[in-house]
Amino acid sequence: MKYSIAILSLCAFPALANVEITGSVEAKCVIQTTKSGSYGNPIASKLSTTPADGGVLPVMRYDVSIADAYIASITHPTSFSSSPSLTDTVAWTGSTSVTQTSVAGMSAYEAAKTVVGNTTNFNLTLAGSTWFSTASSAVYGSAKPLPGGNYTAIVQASCIAK
């Protein structure tokens, strides 16, 4: 009996099964904030995100998984979302640029960008990550000093499927 149990245990194989792991890569876009922007106040009538003016440029990272599936559309502000009460007009300027890329070929995005009003469009023709920064400047009417307080403006960063 002992011998037959020993022989049977030698013949027993562990139960094995192959479990597959499957996955698919779909066209997806992720936008992340790499750096929050802040306004510097170089002169009494001006707020600017430009580092030379004491500001910080906001930086956004776009990650796309599939090439040529999305357009990055970034709109710089033309009004404050919150501010002290303002009695005069504000002159807004702004621009958006490519600051860093994960693939060398993406450096062509900057030359190929299109600007419509205050919106800059980039055709994301390659898969990978692209960093964009947006400069924003607001000058208060007739060079008046801006009232004291906190000022907030919104950059709209969109990733639109083609």
Place this chain on the structure above:
Amino acid sequence: MTPAYPEVKVSHVKNVIKVEMSLFNSREEIKYYQIDLFDLNWMNIPFSTTYRIMKVEYKEHKAFDVYIRKRDMPEAVYLCTTSKVRKTDQSRTLISSRICSRLDGEPA
């Protein structure tokens, strides 16, 4: 993050189409996202969903369904999720991110 070309299905309601969507929040400073539906000219199109503004924690994945009338489907193009930014007490720029899926199919 949402899929570029979401799956469009028939719903359990007659003449209503269901779009299955998923949203992943990759922004730590954002907790709420708004859902909008637009035509090719970015005009709003009526739709229904459980929450138009929904809470999605950082690194959380949330699935949701959007219901669109069958007669509105030929016009419906962009289904977008837009991050809602919080008021701040500093002089700064805030970044509102919007990801738009296309309902009229993949480009040829």
